[in-house]
C-alpha cells in the first residue's frame with residue numbers, strides 16, 4: 001500500500017471510495033465540491049494493487065475569536081473502502097496527511113469524528129481548550145491536534161468550516 005497525492009485521474013475512484021465507506025453520496029459530493037473549488041490543503045490517496053482504497057482530505061477553517069480570527073486546517077472526510085478497513089490504511093493516511101500539513105506550515109488541525117479513533121494520532125477534545133465547532137456535536141467528537149507543541153497557546157474561538165460543508 002502506498003500513500004500519494006491525489007491526482008485528477010483519481011477523481012472517480014476517490015468518489016467511489018467515499019460512497020462505499022459512508023454508504024451514500026453526501027461525503028463524496030462534499031469531496032467533489034472541495035476539490036472543484038480548490039479548497040483543499042492536502043488531499044491524499046492510499047493505493048493498493050493499482051486500486052484507490054482510501055482517501056483523506058484537509059481543508060481550511062477560520063477560527064473566529066474576539067482577539068482576532070485565525071486560520072487552521074480540518075481533517076475530513078476520510079474514507080477507507082469497507083473490504084480494506086482495519087488494516088492500517090486509515091492510520092497511514094492520517095499520519096502522512098498530518099506530516100504533509102506540517103510541511104505546508106499548518107500547525108493546528110481539527111477533526112469532527114470518532115472519539116476513540118483520533119486520540120492515538122495526537123488529537124484531544126477541543127472544548128476544554130476553549131475552541132468550539134460551528135456544527136453541533138457531542139464535545140468528545142470535536143478534537144484538535146497541535147502539530148507543533150504550543151501552537152494552540154492563547155488561541156481560542158469558534159471554528160467555521162468551508163461553506164461546502166453546509167450541504168452535508
Ligand SMILES: CC(C)(COP(=O)(O)OP(=O)(O)OC[C@H]1O[C@@H](n2cnc3c(N)ncnc32)[C@H](O)[C@@H]1OP(=O)(O)O)[C@@H](O)C(=O)NCCC(=O)NCCS
Pocket residue numbers: 021022078079080081084085086087088089090091092112113114116117
Ligand atoms: C474510520 C476509518 C477511516 C478507519 O480506517 P481503517 O483503515 O479501518 O483504520 P485503521 O486500520 O487504521 O485502524 C483500525 C482501528 O480504527 C478504529 N476504528 C475503525 N473504525 C472505527 C469506528 N467506526 N469507530 C471507532 N473506531 C474505529 C478501531 O480502533 C480499529 O482498531 P481495531 O481493528 O483494533 O478495533 C474507516 O473505518 C472508514 O472509512 N469508515 C467509514 C467512514 C468513516 O467513518 N470515516 C471517518 C469519519 S470520522
